[in-house]
Amino acid sequence: MQLSCDDKDKIGFVKLVGYKMPDTTYSWLNESMNLIECRDKCLNNCSCMAYTNSDIRNGGSGCAIWYGDLIDIRLISATGQNATGQDVYIRMPAEQVNHEEVKHKRKMKVIVILVVSMAIAVVFGILLRPYCICKRTTFRAEKMKTNEMIDQHIEGQSEDLELPFFSLATIIDATNNFSSNNKLGEGGFGPVYKGTLTNEKEIAVKRLSRSSGQGLSEFKNEVILIAKLQHRNLVRLLGYCIEGEEKMLIYEYMPNRSLDFFIFDQRRANVLGWSMRFNIICGIARGLLYLHEDSSLRIIHRDLKASNILLDSKMNPKISDFGMARIFGGDQTEGNTNRVVGTYGYMAPEYAIDGLFSVKSDVFSFGILLLEILSGKKN
Template identity: 80%
Template sequence: MSATYGSQKKDSSISHQIHGTQMSGLRDVAYANSNIENGGSGCAMWFGDLIDIRRVAANGRDAYMQDVYIRMPASEQEEKDKQKMKVIVIVVVAIAVVFGVLLILYCISKRTNFREKLENNVMIDQDIEGQSEDMEVPFFTLATIVIATNNFSSYNKLGEGGFGLVYKGTLIDGKEIAVKRLSQKSGQGLSEFENEVILIAKLQHRNLVRLLGYCIEGDEKMLIYEYMPNGSLDSFIFDQTKAKVLGWSMRFNIICGIARGLLYLHEDSRLRIIHRDLKASNILLDSKMNPKISDFGMARIFGGDQIEGNTNRVVGTYGYMAPEYAIDGLFSVKSDVFSFGILLLEIISGKKNRGSFHLDNTQNLVGHAWKLWKEGRPLELIDTCLKGSVIQLEILRCLHISFLCLQQHHNDRPNMSCVVMMLHGESSLPEPKELGFFVGKKSTSSSKNQSSSTNEITVTMLEAR
């Protein structure tokens, strides 16, 4: 290191003089102001490599620290600026990438969270293999549904049940939909909602209602179905005015369509489904009066060779329940067969099973129909508005099939493949055994935890008089 000191009292050009007269072969790399002993002022200059810039001593006394000015090439400063810019760019890009990845993961997680929750919950108490396929059910935002239903206007209300309300809606593209809005107080909670989404998403049949999507946002849980312009079957057969629209040929077509839908659920779909709540209000009619089974909130999946199950929570509608299910919680495909038998009687008679047909109020439609059958007066059961259009042999065959479906022991009931063949065949049918279950004002209690939409049940054996 070389340093040169020069004195200056009033002439500020001393640094230039030193630069010109001393160490002319070296380039100055730094300089600093420096106190001079005689009271003047000057500067200290460094030439060559700048390896020591310690304080300069004057007459044995330490001088106070001075600012040091260092010369460096412009290219070196630019290089440092470039390095700083590179660091800044790298940091910014890294932060942006991390943020983007987190945002993508959040969106994916939010979109798939409900699907994974459905798949996890619905598999409780079930042992089914091969159900890992992703669901492809469109999601509808709450805002879309609010606009489609005109903010759930009472004018758009289609129906009401224990689960909540059903509204008609119209999407922006003009497509009509039916919105099933679950009540927060409904017994059909999130598990039933999830169950229905998964099941209907995997089932495709012309006699099953088609699910278009779902909405779960805040406290709202809604299912979006294809719109059925003619509503539910019960609104026709139990209404004396509208029942006249349904001639026998139309009713027989509805019976066969329901049977085909159940056959698909029990035997032809890749899942074996037990509906557990088959009834007139859960049969919807399209514009051509074709029936479609709906409401799979109570349904259960069977896998492999499983043919029956057991539950401590009996759900469904009394009056349609098989005796082994209502009393012991045992259900199987034969439980749905029993419900189908009840539905057959209601379509033929135009009367509800839970009505009273006896003076002591203990006999319902099943008991009344069985009594007429055993007394040789079955045609008295037929809906009065069908008198002119009924084909007696066909109506009697359907009545006979209903009794076979309503036998007390589930092993005595036919499966749905046999029912379909019997409906379309002409071969002789086996004689039905005694029927053993009906609803009345007297009821028996069960130790099972039961949940349903009506109140009382009675178990008895019916015998002809």
């Protein structure tokens, strides 16, 4: 490689680590010089191609310089005998030296960034751990308190209602550990599973979704409210389960699923003759009349729709899903809410727009449902 001697700023040296020294035929040695003096001497001589310490003991001393071609210089293997490579400084154009230095600096920069990032992550993790522990403890305490309040509330009600409690183990065994094969459907509350108890009685298990914040209030509302209602056209609540994070309602099982399963399917709709459709309409009307007028409580369902009408083995209709229902006092005729719940298409306009609900809201939903039963078309 031909290097210019006119401008020393265009000359530099690249450090090679662990190399066998070149052949000494064209070399010069001075044991009294240090490495800096050795570099200057090599830089001032256009024929000098490399330099190093002549003695590498005790940190290095002396000066060895090579002129002309570097013969028999090579990297020594890191293993094996006589693996005693030495650092040697090779003369190069400055831009190539700078390139090597830039690469080295980039490598060091990456290493520094990685080390600093790991240190920050460790410190952050140490500082964050007490906060996470505190939040988790608070969250668990709140959940336990909520569960206790629900349990106490239900137990207080169940003294008069005689509402049975089912253990989680019983429900897991009945549903085959909530097998997907036993899943009947899923709503805003959570999934519903079919189960079979040890006495061969079939049940429907409504499981509160853990991610459903809305479902908790619905659970309390439904378990306290529907247990007080007894009518052949209302689905019957058999019991409940609260254990750990699990909250479930246990209902009688309806083998023919829901009304929408039939009326909106062209093939299955043929099962429903006009007399059967008339009986279903009358059954829904009787159940609704019981909720509004004949029960000990005046109940506004607020979510009357085809999927909430279940059919038993004889195709008798039963109104279900009382999670959205509201109780009215004896003299109360209407209410107002800032939280409009239900299903659009079945909602009365005054309820959907202004949050006003009354028995008329359910009657409007019943009218829409009546049109769907007669026409077989969704609203």
